Amino acid sequence: MFKIAILGGGVVGSGVADILIDKSKALSERFHKDVSLAYILDIRDMTGTKYEPYYTNDKEVVFSDDDVKLIVVTIGGLDLAADFCRRALKSGRHVVTSNKEVVAAVGRELTLLADENNVRFLYEASSGGGIPIIRPLNLCLASNDIYEINGILNGTTNYILTCMYQDRLSFDVALKNAQAAGYAEANPSADVDGYDAARKIAILSSISYGKFVDYNDVKCTGIRDVIYDDHEFAASAGYAIKLIAGSRNTDKGVTCTVEPKLVPKSNMLASVNSVYNAVLVKGSYTGDTLMYGQGAGKLPTASAVVGDIIDILTDANKQALPGFVHNNAVVIEDTEACDKYYVRINVSYDNESDDIKDAVIKCFGDKALFLGASLSNHSIVAFITEKCTAADFTAKLDAFCDITGAKAEYKLKVID
Structure with a gap:
């Protein structure tokens, strides 16, 4: 008898239940075990629904x-979910979770606890929703030294940015549309301010580099300040604006950030739109490997959860403790990195366009790209600099503003 209990009958939990109800017979036959869904624990009353035969509101029954x-x-949440995980592992039960907050905060504690009790703690759905990413990192790419990860890891923000560009919308209107479509919460901060993506990139970086990356150390910038004109300028220069969660493993430490960036159309991430997510992994032998799919949603995420259940049923991929359990990453800011920067400025009508362009060339060099004025508001002007360090960029931008009297309203890094 191999009974399964689901703690939380919300969107993902009910999706897992749907798959298990549909596939229990097939799983039992495949793995020669009597696999069945036994319980769905939830504070909401499920009587009168198709989940009633499994419903309980008493954790002790489970x-x-x-x-x-x-x-x-x-x-969702941290404390109760983490307590449930601890109790289950200590009682000698396997645990599978989709809760990224739990994995990012106490994942290595739970991994150790699972090892001590000879059970498994798996969390494929915590970082990419329906995208297979953790298992490929642990198995398919295990011979590689992974040295860089870049990804679109939040479907809500990608949906908002896509709608802003395609439908010529402001951030506020696009956010309301996302909420109406069920893609954004009433309080969207975790998504639009980048915290959700920060947890995910911390998890993926910890696994890839064998060193624990604390998500609190991830430098995080959200998308609230992006306006439609930014999309217009970016497209005119051959770029798309995406919220990029990225990390790099260096000799000095790990850089780890979440921030909107201009992504060239030649980059695979530029074409990832709507609620779709993607992760681009750079390995020593494979080079670039892209994982792409629906990063959220009931059944895609539930599919990843059930994939972990099947992994446990096969008992084939139990591995040694990952390096991040015992090793801490030093998270650094790479002050020596050279990047191009996109700058949106506000100028007075007294400034001629040629004068602004000349000032851009004077301050940032003749490789800087002047993008001109917005079609809808001629006081909004933008340009893209040549590569420079963050310190050099700040000094040059200050000089530019002094010369022109312009106000720098927004700036983004550009992926080259």
Whole structure:
């Protein structure tokens, strides 16, 4: 008897239930075990729904059943979900979770706890939703030294940015549309301010580099200050604006950021639109490897959860403790890195366009790209600099503003 309990019957939890109800017979036949969904624990009343046969609001019913071998934790938040994970692991049960907050905050504690109790703690759905990424990092790409990760890891922000450009919308209107479509929460801060993506890139970086990256150390900038004109300018120069979660493993430490960037149309990430996500991994042998798919949603995320359940049923991929359990990353800011910068400025009508262009060339060099004025507001002007360090960029921008009297309203790094 291999009973499964789901703690949290919300969007993801109910999706996992749907798949298990549909596939329990096939799983039982494939793995020669009596696999079945036994319980769905939730504070909401599920009587009168198709989940009623599995519903309970009493956690003790779940934990007192010795035939429950695996617990799926799909409730949100940190404290209660983490406590459920700890209790399940200590009782000798496998745990699968989609909760990125738990994995980012206490994932290595739970990994150790699982090892001590000879069970497994898996979390494929925590970082890419329906995109297979953690298992490929642990298995398919294991021979590689992974040295860089860049990804679009939040479907909500990607949907908003896509709508802003395609439908010529402001951020506020695009956000309301995302909320109406069910892609954004009533309080969207975790998504639009980059915290959700920060947790995900911290998890992926920890696995890839074998060193624990604390998500609190991830430098995070959201998308609230992006306006439609930024998309217009970016497109005119052959770029798309994306919220990029990125990290790089260097001799000095790990750089780890979440920030909007201009991505060239030649880059695979530039064509990832709407709620789709993608992760671009750079390995010593494979070079660039792209994983792409729906990063959120009921069934895509549930599919990743059930993939972990199947991994446990096969008992084929149990590995040694990952390096991040014992090693801490030194998260640094790479002050020596040279980047191009996109700058949006506000100028007075007294300034001629040629004067602004001349000032851009004077301050930033003849390789700087002057993008002109916005079609909808001629006081909004933009340009892209040549490569320079952050310190050099700040000094040159200050000089430019002094010369022109312009106000620098927004700046973004450009992926070259």
